[in-house]
Amino acid sequence: MAAKRSGAQSKRSQRTGVSPQAAQESRSEPPLSRERIVATAVELLDAEGVDGLTMRRLADRLGSGAMSLYWHVGNKEEVFDLALDSVLEYRGPQQMAGIQGWRGEVVHMLEDWRASMLRHPWSASLLPRRALGPNILRRLEMLSKTLSRAGVADADLNVAIWSLWNYVMGATITRASFDLSDDEMVAAQHRLTGLSECYPTIERSRLLLDSDWDGAFSKGLDFLLDGLAPGQ
Amino acid sequence: MAAKRSGAQSKRSQRTGVSPQAAQESRSEPPLSRERIVATAVELLDAEGVDGLTMRRLADRLGSGAMSLYWHVGNKEEVFDLALDSVLEYRGPQQMAGIQGWRGEVVHMLEDWRASMLRHPWSASLLPRRALGPNILRRLEMLSKTLSRAGVADADLNVAIWSLWNYVMGATITRASFDLSDDEMVAAQHRLTGLSECYPTIERSRLLLDSDWDGAFSKGLDFLLDGLAPGQ
DNA sequence: GGTTGACTCGTACGTCGTACGATGCGATCA
C-alpha cells in the first residue's frame, strides 16, 4: 500500500543502469522516476505558475498516464514539496575566495537564497504553506553555523537566525509577488493616483513603481547585521 | 453582464433600509450582501483554512444557493481578496496617549499589523499571491507618513518602508505557517534529531521548538529602526 | 511454466468553479 516511493525506483535504476536496457532508450520517453517528475514539475511551474500544475498536465509532459505518477509520489502536495525543495538547493559559495569574513559569508548566503527563489517566483508564494525540506534545513544549518562561528552567543542565536530568515523571506515574497504581475502593479499605482487624496505620501514617493528592490534589500540587511553583531 | 457589483446592492440597502421590509426580516436569513459574504468567508477561513473555503460551502453558511453569490462578487478570487483586505483593517492607535514619539508609533503600527494577521493565520499564506487592497495601502500610507514626519529623507523613504514591510511580512508568514501545524513542526524537529549529524547546530539550539517568536520579532525590529534612523 | 513484484494506466467517482437561462418580485408606467 505505502510500499513504494523512492526505494523501489532507485533499486530499479541500479538494476537496469548498465545491463540490457537499450530497449528503454529506444522508446520515445525515458522511464518515469521521482527525479524526472520533480524536474518536469519545476519546468511546468516556471511556465504556467502554481495553478498551472495539475497531475494530468504533468503526466502529459512526461509522456505517461496521470495515475502512473502516483507510484513515485504520494500525492500532489508531495510534488509541490519536492519541487520547492529542489529549487532551494544550495550549492555553497562558488568562489569562496572572493568572500572575506563571516559577514560576507552571511550576505552571500542570503543573497543566493533570495536569488534562488526569485528565479522561480512561484516558490515564494508556495513556501508559506509547506513543510521544511532538507535543502531549507541545510541552509538554516549553514546560517547558524556561520553565525555561531562569528561569535554570536547561543542565547542570541535563534533571534539572529529568525531575524535574518524573516527578513529574507519577506523581501523575497514581496518582490516575487510584485514580479508575478506587472500589470497588477501598474493597476494598483493607477488606482492610487486616482485616489491621491487618500494616499498622498506613497503616491508621491512612487513606492510601487520606482523602488530599488535590490538596494533596499541589501541596505536593510546591513542594518540588521549591524544590530545583530555590533561588535564587528 | 458586468453591471452588478457593489453599486447595485448598496442602492438596494438604501432603498430598503427604512421602508417596508419586515418581510425580509421574518425570513430565516437576512438578504445577501457583499459585506455578509465577506464576513462569512472570514468565518469559514478561520474555521476550515484556505482549502476549506468553497463557493458551495460559503453559500451553505449563508443559507443561499451557490450561484447567488456571483451576483455580489465576480469570482472566488475576489472573495479571497475581499476577505484578506477586510482582516487587515487598521483601526488606528486605540490609545494614542500611551505612545510617545514616532518610533513608538511605528512599532505600534507594525505590531498591530502582525497581530491582525496572526489572528487569521490563513491571511499570511494568502497575501503573497494577492493584490494590494485599500486597507493594506492605507497601512502603507500611514507608515510612510509617520516615517516622513520623523525626518526620513524622501530618498530613503522607500528603502525604509520596504525594509520594515518586508521584515513584518517575513516574520508573520513564518510564524503563521508554523502555527498552522504544530504537528508538522514537531515532525520536522524529530526528523532533525534523527539526522543530528546533518544539522547539529540547529538541532542543538532547538531552533524549531524553543524560539521566542515575539521577542525575536521586536528585537529585530529595533535593530532595523536603529539602522534606518540612526539620528534618534 | 508459474509466480512474484515493480511499474503503468484506463475507468470512474466525488468535488470544484462557474456559464447559462429560468424564475420571482417590487417598482414604474400604460
Next chain:
DNA sequence: TGATCGCATCGTACGACGTACGAGTCAACC
C-alpha cells in the same frame, strides 16, 4: 389594472480536477 423592467436568486449542467481501484505488462526468479 395589467404590462414591463431591473434586481436578485437559484437549479442544472459542463469541463477540469485529485485520486481510489483494479486490471494490465514485463523482467526476474523458482
